Amino acid sequence: MIASLLYASTAAEGLDSADVFKIVEDSSRRNPARDVTGFLIFDGSQFLQYVEGPQEALDGLLDVLNHDRRHHSVRVLHRAESEQRLFPRWAMRRAGATAEQELDTIRTARLPVGMMAEIDRFGTRRRAA
Ligand SMILES: Cc1cc2nc3c(=O)[nH]c(=O)nc-3n(C[C@H](O)[C@H](O)[C@H](O)COP(=O)(O)O)c2cc1C
Structure with a gap:
């Protein structure tokens, strides 16, 4: 089974688009070793990230994420399980x-x-901002 997780977090003060670019680039390089795939949405102040992979890999990543000073207030919004990955090509x-x-x-x-x-809710806030 593939586990998946959606969380939101608040970006650190002063974090800019170049920082987000680097987060995505580093993550896509590291995630194959973690066996994790997914996507990241940033609205200028909040992150919304979806990750999928083995449950232990997600738990390990969540632990690392909780200690990353580039964001805070990590809120897990949803967890699920599926037979296969939805985004196998997105490291x-x-x-x-x-x-x-x-x-x-x-x-x-x-x-x-x-x-x-x-x-969708996140996207609506993004457009309203
Ligand atoms: C919003 C956000 C999303 C992140 N997503 C990932 C990710 O998908 N995979 C990953 O390996 N690191 C991700 N990171 C970076 C990790 O928090 C951490 O810096 C990185 O895994 C290196 O940790 P390590 O040096 O302890 O191995 C993300 C960081 C932030 C702020």
């Missing part, structure tokens, strides 16, 4: 304002309903 992809095509791909993937609702 880590940025989605959102700078990557709208990725958002389209996310919309057509069969994410659990609760997760998609959270992503």
Whole structure:
């Protein structure tokens, strides 16, 4: 079984687009060794990240994430399990304002309903901001 996790967090003060670029680049390099795939959305102040992989890999990553000073207040919004990965080709992809095509791909993937609702809610806030 593949476990998946959606969380939101608050970016550290002063974090900019270049920092986010580096987070995504480093993550996509590291995640194959973790056996994790997923995507990251950043609205200028909040992160929304979806990760999928073996349960132990997600727990390990969550522990690392909780200690990363580039963000804080990590809130797990949703956990699920599936037979297979939904984003096998995304070691880590940025989605959102700078990557709208990725958002389209996310919309057509069969994410659990609760997760998609959270992503839509996040997108609505993003547009309203
Ligand atoms: C919003 C955000 C998302 C991140 N996503 C990942 C990720 O998907 N995979 C990963 O390996 N590290 C990710 N990181 C970085 C980790 O927190 C950590 O810095 C990195 O794994 C290196 O940890 P280590 O040096 O202790 O191995 C993310 C950091 C932030 C702030």
